[in-house]
Amino acid sequence: MPILTAEKLIIAFKKLSDFMLNPSPEFKNLMQSARNSNAWFTAEEVEKALLSLHIMLNPKDLETWFKNIDVTALPKKVGLILAGNIPMVGFHDVLSVLATGNTALIKLSSSDDKLIPALLHELVRIEPLLADRIVYAERLKDFDAVIATGSNNSSRYFEYYFSKVPNIIRKNRTSVAVLDGHETPEEIALLGKDIFDYFGLGCRNVSKLYIPEAYDIKNFFEPIESYSTVSNQFKYNNNYDYNKSIYLVNRAAHYDNGFLLLKEDSSLSSPLAVLFYERYKNLDEVTQILKKEEDTIQCVVTNTDLTLTNPTLGFGESQHPKLWDYADSINTIDFLLILRADKN
Numbered sequence: 001m002p003i004l005t006a007e008k009l010i011i012a013f014k015k016l017s018d019f020m021l022n023p024s025p026e027f028k029n030l031m032q033s034a035r036n037s038n039a040w041f042t043a044e045e046v047e048k049a050l051l052s053l054h055i056m057l058n059p060k061d062l063e064t065w066f067k068n069i070d071v072t073a074l075p076k077k078v079g080l081i082l083a084g085n086i087p088m089v090g091f092h093d094v095l096s097v098l099a100t101g102n103t104a105l106i107k108l109s110s111s112d113d114k115l116i117p118a119l120l121h122e123l124v125r126i127e128p129l130l131a132d133r134i135v136y137a138e139r140l141k142d143f144d145a146v147i148a149t150g151s152n153n154s155s156r157y158f159e160y161y162f163s164k165v166p167n168i169i170r171k172n173r174t175s176v177a178v179l180d181g182h183e184t185p186e187e188i189a190l191l192g193k194d195i196f197d198y199f200g201l202g203c204r205n206v207s208k209l210y211i212p213e214a215y216d217i218k219n220f221f222e223p224i225e226s227y228s229t230v231s232n233q234f235k236y237n238n239n240y241d242y243n244k245s246i247y248l249v250n251r252a253a254h255y256d257n258g259f260l261l262l263k264e265d266s267s268l269s270s271p272l273a274v275l276f277y278e279r280y281k282n283l284d285e286v287t288q289i290l291k292k293e294e295d296t297i298q299c300v301v302t303n304t305d306l307t308l309t310n311p312t313l314g315f316g317e318s319q320h321p322k323l324w325d326y327a328d329s330i331n332t333i334d335f336l337l338i339l340r341a342d343k344n
Contacts, residue, residue: 264277
């Protein structure tokens with residue numbers, strides 16, 4: 001009887017990566033029609049997500065990722081409650097479960113219930129031994145562990161309902177950027193990707209800027225003009241108009257470049273189409289602020305040298321995580337390998 005091995009999984013994931021770069025006509029049609037089910041999933045954003053996954057599944061990183069993974073033990077059933085805020089955002093969790101030789105019991109998000117099954121259908125076509133390792137469920141049952149992603153409100157329910165099994169429960173997080181005032185226009189333009197990719201809906205999207213006290217806002221606004229097309233998406237533009245009207249009615253001080261509102265605020269998470277900012281005296285001050293907020297921050301985008309627990313990334317890199325850039329800095333693979341080591 002054929003046995004699923006790490007070598008077979010690596011080959012399958014490499015071939016899936018190739019497929020992501022050159023998808024079938026059927027998948028291309030799905031990419032074009034995804035916005036019919038979710039208006040945020042424009043063809044451009046779906047293609048962007050697919051390219052990011054393709055880059056993530058490069059041969060070198062796959063080999064590194066699999067070095068310490070044993071897939072030969074008896075598989076456990078891992079329930080996955082996937083998010084749907086950006087295209088295929090839950091795919092890494094599915095891959096992690098499959099990479100460790102476990103069975104994925106998948107509860108899809110209603111916001112993203114077509115793209116992931118289509119990718120997994122192709123993966124099973126590539127490696128048929130994975131067919132019985134992928135199960136879809138409207139309601140999870142008979143599971144050995146759970147990885148659930150949701151809001152702060154839903155996480156309380158998850159923590160109660162799944163408290164009797166090993167679990168990873170993810171809550172709301174956001175990302176921030178720290179500028180030191182010496183950034184080039186090209187670097188700020190790259191920062192635009194961290195802000196506007198997927199219309200700012202991801203936990204890896206920057207929602208807050210930390211800038212020096214004397215920073216001139218025009219040095220930020222001018223290089224990001226190329227992202228003005230974001231306002232062509234009607235839901236994004238509705239959020240922009242709504243928040244703009246609120247600020248105007250309340251006479252709240254803010255900057256406005258026609259598609260993004262910049263408002264001084266101590267909060268980390270800003271409304272859609274709004275970017276909060278906060279001025280600082282020195283980088284030590286910012287470091288202390290960010291350390292206090294580490295449980296609500298996904299990553300920090302900066303070119304400065306900060307000593308933080310949260311991952312720090314260069315401009316334009318927040319939406320291109322490596323295989324080992326685990327959400328909430330919780331090592332999913334270690335969690336799944338420990339689960340498999342449990343003989344009970």
